[in-house]
Amino acid sequence: MESIQFRKPETVDEAVKLLQGADGDARILAGGTDLLVQLRAHMIDPGVIVDIKSIAETRELTKNDDGSYTIGAAVAGAEAHERDDITADWPGVIEAWDLIGSTQIQGRASLGGNLCNASPAGDSVPAMVAAGMTANIAGPDGRRTLPVEKITAGPGKTNLKKGEFIVSFNLPAKPSNGGDAYLRLIPRTEMDIAVVGCGAALTLDESGTVTSAKISLGAVAATVLVVEDAAKAIIGTKLEPEAMSALDAACQAACNPIDDKRGTVEYRTKVAGVLGRRVVSIAANRAGKN
Amino acid sequence: MAKHHISMTLNGEPTEFLCSTRQTLLDVLRDELNLTGSKEGCASGDCGACSVMVDDRLVCSCLVLGAECDGKTVESIEGMADGENLHPLQQKFLEEAALQCGICTPGVLVAAKALLEKNNNPTETEVRYWLAGNLCRCTGYDKIVRAVMSTAADMRGDAK
Ligand SMILES: Cc1cc2nc3c(=O)[nH]c(=O)nc-3n(C[C@H](O)[C@H](O)[C@H](O)COP(=O)(O)OP(=O)(O)OC[C@H]3O[C@@H](n4cnc5c(N)ncnc54)[C@H](O)[C@@H]3O)c2cc1C
Numbered sequence: 208m209e210s211i212q213f214r215k216p217e218t219v220d221e222a223v224k225l226l227q228g229a230d231g232d233a234r235i236l237a238g239g240t241d242l243l244v245q246l247r248a249h250m251i252d253p254g255v256i257v258d259i260k261s262i263a264e265t266r267e268l269t270k271n272d273d274g275s276y277t278i279g280a281a282v283a284g285a286e287a288h289e290r291d292d293i294t295a296d297w298p299g300v301i302e303a304w305d306l307i308g309s310t311q312i313q314g315r316a317s318l319g320g321n322l323c324n325a326s327p328a329g330d331s332v333p334a335m336v337a338a339g340m341t342a343n344i345a346g347p348d349g350r351r352t353l354p355v356e357k358i359t360a361g362p363g364k365t366n367l368k369k370g371e372f373i374v375s376f377n378l379p380a381k382p383s384n385g386g387d388a389y390l391r392l393i394p395r396t397e398m399d400i401a402v403v404g405c406g407a408a409l410t411l412d413e414s415g416t417v418t419s420a421k422i423s424l425g426a427v428a429a430t431v432l433v434v435e436d437a438a439k440a441i442i443g444t445k446l447e448p449e450a451m452s453a454l455d456a457a458c459q460a461a462c463n464p465i466d467d468k469r470g471t472v473e474y475r476t477k478v479a480g481v482l483g484r485r486v487v488s489i490a491a492n493r494a495g496k497n
Numbered sequence: 498m499a500k501h502h503i504s505m506t507l508n509g510e511p512t513e514f515l516c517s518t519r520q521t522l523l524d525v526l527r528d529e530l531n532l533t534g535s536k537e538g539c540a541s542g543d544c545g546a547c548s549v550m551v552d553d554r555l556v557c558s559c560l561v562l563g564a565e566c567d568g569k570t571v572e573s574i575e576g577m578a579d580g581e582n583l584h585p586l587q588q589k590f591l592e593e594a595a596l597q598c599g600i601c602t603p604g605v606l607v608a609a610k611a612l613l614e615k616n617n618n619p620t621e622t623e624v625r626y627w628l629a630g631n632l633c634r635c636t637g638y639d640k641i642v643r644a645v646m647s648t649a650a651d652m653r654g655d656a657k
Contacts (some may be wrong), residue, residue: 211518213501213564236562243521243560244541256518258565285554309630310608311545314554315561 212255227370237281238315241324274380280319280373299387303334333406333423334389346371359430386493402470405482427462458483501564508576516563525563534574545631548604555611574603595644597635
């Protein structure tokens with residue numbers, strides 16, 4: 208049994224070679240808060256674990272000259288939370304990331320891990336999608352970039368090919384009059400898995416009319432959803448009651464959830480509409496304040 | 498497969514050990530280095546009884562591999578007292594009986610120390626959220642939270 212290799216490459220190329228050359232399952236290790244739990248539960252049996260944290264690019268969080276951010280795939284939530292710039296520009300992304308686990312989990316939990324673990328309930332994912340984030344992927348054929356919503360293929364599955372991994376994410380510059388937000392419903396106040404999660408990012412013009420919007424739902428389908436009809440329902444409006452009702456209905460219509468101990472299909476669907484309204488209100492409030 | 502030869506700084510001392518890939522930092526502390534202060538409660542990151550600092554970050558040592566720790570600086574509960582002198586949090590937990598069975602206590606202390614180093618004047622809500630990943634099945638938390646708040650006040654030198 209027991210012969211998992213452990214490798215700690217210092218360059219992206221070296222990591223790709225290790226992943227590509229591995230026979231059997233090769234697993235990336237970022238913060239390990241999913242991986243180690245799965246390893247111990249014998250849910251996975253990798254031949255090699257590739258710790259990417261010695262690759263500088265995976266560990267840097269940089270604000271670029273154009274106001275956008277490059278977020279290393281293995282940056283921990285606690286590190287991002289301590290940064291005033293990104294917290295002010297994209298509070299929704301940060302609040303979603305910050306919801307992942309306890310202080311101890313925050314010391315390790317990464318966006319790359321949350322996304323590639325591919326739980327339908329991953330909290331950071333709808334917020335990343337709403338904010339228009341893209342993933343920088345390295346692999347045997349070089350680099351490519353994919354929108355975050357194109358990464359997961361289903362519970363526990365990603366669209367990454369053998370030898371590929373996410374090196375970092377791009378987060379666009381915050382638009383002027385832009386705001387974002389994330390909310391989830393859990394049965395407790397801390398440390399639980401989302402029944403529904405909803406992220407929204409939008410921009411307003413001077414009159415308060417919504418000029419663009421992206422709304423994303425988590426935990427109500429096999430993968431994260433982009434709810435285009437919800438965005439359409441509010442673009443061009445000032446979020447009047449009719450617009451909010453249309454948004455609510457669009458969120459509900461997009462749902463295709465499971466029934467489990469945390470919530471029935473009916474409950475999850477209803478909550479998706481409620482969270483859609485609340486998240487959009489918060490994002491609009493934030494957009495109006497800058 | 499050959500074991501990994503790891504060198505790290507543990508509670509201020511250079512420390513070397515051998516481990517297999519599957520061994521967590523908690524396994525290494527307890528089974529290889531005989532430091533049994535860090536407890537294994539759940540082994541899945543939920544209970545916080547194994548809390549330690551790695552490079553100044555609070556983490557669950559059950560969710561860190563020993564092999565990851567080469568070159569790292571680790572602080573465990575064993576490094577908290579200065580010889581016979583207890584850390585103010587340890588002293589206060591004794592005085593105020595902020596523990597019963599004691600299994601969660603090492604993790605709570607390590608986590609509380611990390612909080613007070615970041616924020617010497619936390620609100621009760623901040624203390625409760627910070628410690629949400631440290632489960633105690635005995636005390637009901639009130640005594641723990643009060644002891645942390647009153648240690649913080651002492652350390653700031655507030656008048657009683
Ligand atoms: C107590 C506890 C509470 C939790 N609470 C929450 C919660 O509230 N909400 C939530 O969403 N999650 C929660 N989680 C799950 C977990 O903490 C998150 O999913 C976290 O973001 C995973 O990040 P990581 O860096 O630890 O990933 P890892 O465990 O290192 O990796 C996770 C998976 O992704 C793969 N992977 C990692 N990085 C990359 C990459 N760059 N490229 C390709 N593949 C990669 C790994 O191979 C692995 O399969 C919790 C976990 C625990 C233990």
